[in-house]
Amino acid sequence: MxxxxxxxxxxxxxxxxxxxxxxxxxxxxxxxxxxxILSLTLAPGYWLLLASFCALRTDGGCFVEAKLWDGTTVxxxxxxxxxxxxxxxxxxxxxxxxxxxxxxxxxxxTASNVATIFVKAAIxxxxxxxxxxxxxxxxxxxx
Amino acid sequence: xNSGTNGWSxxxxxxxxxxxxxxxxxxxxxxxxxxxxILSLTLGAGQWLVMANLCVNRTAASSDxxxxxxxxxxxxxxxxxxxxxxxxxxxxxxxAIVTLSIATLVRVACAxxxxxxxVQAANxxxxxxxxxxxxxxxxxx
Numbered sequence: 001m002x003x004x005x006x007x008x009x010x011x012x013x014x015x016x017x018x019x020x021x022x023x024x025x026x027x028x029x030x031x032x033x034x035x036x037i038l039s040l041t042l043a044p045g046y047w048l049l050l051a052s053f054c055a056l057r058t059d060g061g062c063f064v065e066a067k068l069w070d071g072t073t074v075x076x077x078x079x080x081x082x083x084x085x086x087x088x089x090x091x092x093x094x095x096x097x098x099x100x101x102x103x104x105x106x107x108x109x110t111a112s113n114v115a116t117i118f119v120k121a122a123i124x125x126x127x128x129x130x131x132x133x134x135x136x137x138x139x140x141x142x143x
Numbered sequence: 144x145n146s147g148t149n150g151w152s153x154x155x156x157x158x159x160x161x162x163x164x165x166x167x168x169x170x171x172x173x174x175x176x177x178x179x180x181i182l183s184l185t186l187g188a189g190q191w192l193v194m195a196n197l198c199v200n201r202t203a204a205s206s207d208x209x210x211x212x213x214x215x216x217x218x219x220x221x222x223x224x225x226x227x228x229x230x231x232x233x234x235x236x237x238x239a240i241v242t243l244s245i246a247t248l249v250r251v252a253c254a255x256x257x258x259x260x261x262v263q264a265a266n267x268x269x270x271x272x273x274x275x276x277x278x279x280x281x282x283x284x
Contacts, residue, residue, distance in 0.1 A: 092236055124207070125256055129218050129221070131220045131239075134238070138240075
């Protein structure tokens with residue numbers, strides 16, 4: 001058994017890392033309502049959570065908000081405001097979290113009352129597949 | 144399962160392996176809508192957390208920029224941003240969990256829809272050295 005610092009033990013060649021990517025665009029409507037975009041069911045424990053998403057409004061500026069949460073506890077959040085139409089934005093939300101039994105979710109909302117704001121599965125030009133919106137989790141310590 | 148303090152088991156290898164490379168000089172995206180490799184790392188077999196950030200700018204006017212993390216064939220993650228005024232740099236990020244069965248050159252590539260577009264080695268203002276565009280990989284299994 002490998003022994004680390006402070007009595008911790010490490011597990012080479014063992015990982016429960018998980019990643020999921022969005023398969024189709026998601027329309028952020030209704031206004032100011034968080035829509036679940038991606039989720040992962042994780043073993044209880046401490047996890048490093050990273051989410052990246054691509055968002056776009058085609059006909060004007062807008063607000064975009066996101067949170068990493070389990071449906072109750074919010075681990076991290078962000079807000080941005082691209083200020084004109086067709087401004088593609090790539091946004092990140094990152095946290096370390098003590099995760100329980102409920103799925104961890106990336107949810108997005110907009111405070112702009114329009115129906116033309118999307119979280120995108122794929123970038124708009126120079127296509128690279130449905131890889132533009134990602135949620136991943138790396139275990140730090142599991143019970 | 145190995146047990147740590149308080150019943151927890153840490154989930155990282157003892158000998159954590161990581162690699163990082165940073166852009167040393169600006170790269171001009173000379174051909175429009177054509178991905179150009181910006182940074183690369185040769186990673187051994189295993190599961191890696193790979194993260195890249197690129198600082199992009201256009202000196203003339205607005206432009207879209209796309210970035211992808213890939214091995215030359217498979218795209219692991221992608222990103223898109225728009226600069227809507229000249230000289231308003233933006234930071235792009237892409238990250239993914241990458242599982243490799245053999246040693247593989249993993250790259251971050253960038254494209255844009257216009258000329259006079261640049262991936263910056265350093266911030267355009269308030270410089271902080273050639274640290275603005277980075278590719279990092281951490282072995283996780």
